[in-house]
Amino acid sequence: MSNPWSRWLQVNDTALFQLSRKAGWDAFVNTAPRADFATLTVEEMARLGPEESEDYAEARAVWNANPPTVRTAQLTAAYQVIDDVMASNRRDADKLRGSVVIDAEPGLGKTTIATRYAREFHRRIYRRYGPATAAGDQRLPVAFVTLTDGITLKGVNQRLLEFYGHPAARRGSRAELTALAVDCVASCDTRLVVIDELHFVDFAGRHGTEVSNHLKGLANELPVTFIYVGVGLREKWFFDEGLIGEQVVLAQTSRRATRCPVVPFTTATDAGARAWATLLATLEPHYKLARARPGMLTDHARLLHERTQGRIGSLTTLLDRACARAITGGAESLDARLLSCVPVDNAAEQLSHSA
Ligand SMILES: Nc1ncnc2c1ncn2[C@@H]1O[C@H](COP(=O)(O)OP(=O)(O)O)[C@@H](O)[C@H]1O
Ligand SMILES: [Mg+2]
Structure with a gap:
């Protein structure tokens, strides 16, 4: 194929990887940045044939739709909070870790912050420890999970297992799925779990209390730092775990979680x-x-x-x-x-x- 723009598109088209699967996450972590290409002048564009012209327009559309991640003050501030909390990620497994809650309105860059931070973390761990664990399993320093509306405890475990590509993700009782999720995290030596769209959990409802207790349980059991990402989590009582009045004081999440707002x-x-x-x-x-x-x-x-x-x-x-x-x-x-x-x-x- 001689059309340079169509060749360019073959390697630089819209990336379709799914971050919530380990293969997609891996692609996100390891794909090289899009290769830059020269912007043609109006005169040069006039010389393109119709197909070249169409493909050049497509190549530019892909390029323009994917601006680089800018190191905004919001991003830097959030990284600082995550770094602070991650400092205790180095605690031995028997000690409790904190978690980060990135809580802000839609479109302010929450997912961008969490995924870019986690990507850099993944790369650092790989550089230091390599792609396999001591036991010879695939090392996955980061697990990324996106929740959906009305998600249940079982659903959370399924999502986590789906990330690891575990065949039992669709079967099994709640307890079995929890055990399998714990196994996956342990065998892949996962250190950071990002849970995005947490606002889909109704923390005031029955499912929500269960999910909240479950996440707390996982955080207790696993030597992992959690980054929770969502909209209006304070209002949704995430920090209160659905408790009311004086009980709120007892809510453990508040004390273990560090809230990280992102402002416009x-x-x-x-x-x-x-x-x-x-x-x-x-x-x-x-x-x-x-x-x-x-x-x-x-x-x-x-x-x-x-x-x-x-x-x-x-x-x-x-x-x-x-x-x-x-x-x-x-x-x-x-x-x-x-x-x-x-x-x-x-x-x-x-x-x-x-x-
Ligand atoms: N630091 C950044 N640099 C450049 N673009 C950004 C940055 N953060 C967010 N964006 C843009 O804003 C869009 C929405 O960001 P996203 O992280 O999905 O927000 P949220 O998760 O808060 O809804 C992204 O698709 C991206 O285009
Ligand atoms: Mg988001």
Whole structure:
């Protein structure tokens, strides 16, 4: 195949790995960053044949939709909290470890923080100890589990076993599944378990209390640090374990868990405005448009903040779509008009109209 863009797409297309399976997680950890490619000028684009042109547009769409992870202040602060808690990860197995709770509204970068941290952790452990455990099993320093609505205790165990690719994930009683999950964690020498979308557990309900007790039990039993990720976990009583009144004081989770909030960018303070401008300046060179120019984003810092309320997830969605329009419409750059008219996600849309 001679079309360079279609060749490029074969190696750099959208990554479809599933993080909640060990093979997908492994791919996420070990896949090299996308190879960069030259942005063509308008004249060079005019010389492409129709298929080349289509594939080049696709290659750019994939590229533009995958901005690099920016080391925002939010990410750095969260890493610090996780590092602090992980310091006790080195305690011997008979001593209790703490856990981290990344608790914030959607689209603020919670999953990004947890997965990138866990990826770096995975790489460090591999470098130090290699890919096999002392007993010769595959080493999996990190397990990543995503919960779904109304999940039960059995469901949590199933998810964990599915990550390890255990054939019994779909069978077995609750107790058996717990035992198997404990086995998997132990034999793969897992040190960090990330549980994402924890808000799907209704901690005030019966299932929720069970799940909460179960997670506490696992944390007691396993020499592992847990990172819990979710939306409104404080409001959902995660820290109280569904207890009310004076009993709350007894809730063990509160004392073992360190809450790590993730805040949106603000432009209300000078430092905040600078951080927002820096984020835009960092993202700006990523986008491949033939008429891209420096200042294409930073000149519109206010507008972009209004439209996204400083939420990084809404921002990347907006930029993604704006670039797609700049490509299909032929503008090949971003301006105030384009940035004002592309739709953002629902939540950001509603808030920017009410602001
Ligand atoms: N540090 C970051 N750098 C660049 N983009 C980010 C960063 N954090 C989040 N994003 C963008 O925001 C989107 C939503 O982030 P995500 O981590 O899924 O949020 P949450 O889990 O809080 O809903 C991501 O898909 C990504 O495009
Ligand atoms: Mg998330």
